[in-house]
Amino acid sequence: MNKPVRTTRADYPHFLSISTRWSDNDVYGHVNNVVYYSYFDTVVNEYLLRAGVLDFSEGETIGLVVETRCNFFASVVFPQRIDAGLRIEKLGNTSVRYEVAIFAEDSEEAAAQGHFVHVYVNRVTRRPVPLPAPLVAALKPLVHA
Structure with missing residues (x-):
């Protein structure tokens, strides 16, 4: 397996700026x-909430x-401020495949980077459904070219 190329803020x-917490550190002296x-x-849920496309208590x-x-x-x-960078790799x-990188406050290179995939489903049936148009519109500006 090839090691991924370290991304940058650009x-x-x-x-989203996040403060590390005391409880984030492990016995080895760094964030677990x-x-x-x-x-x-x-960072993903903050973006979706602020864009008005996540209703975690009532959304269909x-x-x-x-x-x-x-x-x-x-x-x-800890104590360190970090910035979580967000982009969309695949819509x-x-x-949706979200790609996220964690940057130390004054660093241009990612300390960590990765992804997670959301499959959107009907809340009741748990069966996949097409992405709602407002969600797609909110995510398009984040699509990585």
């Missing part, structure tokens, strides 16, 4: 690997995570 159109997935989830359509991956290049630690008929 590769992402949307950012599982916490990065929380950062990924946070919900996104279920079906795939995740993260590659690590450098450690981040499908019923799914």
Whole structure:
């Protein structure tokens, strides 16, 4: 397997600043690997909420995570501010592949980067449904060319 190419801030159109927390660190003195997935989830859901296309309590359509991956290049630690960069790698008929990178506050290169895939389903039946038009419109500006 080839090691992924480390991305830079210029590769992402949307950012969310996040403060690391004391509980994010592990016994080895850096943010634990599982916490990065929380950062990924946070930047995606923050974007969807602010765009008005995520109603997690009443919406008919919900996104279920079906795939995740993260590659690590450098450690981040508490206390440190990070920036989570977001872009869309693939905007499908019923799914979206979000790509996220975590940057130390003053770094141009990603400390970690990865992706997760949402399959959008009907809240009740849990069967895949076409992406709603407002969601597609909100995500198009983030599509990576």
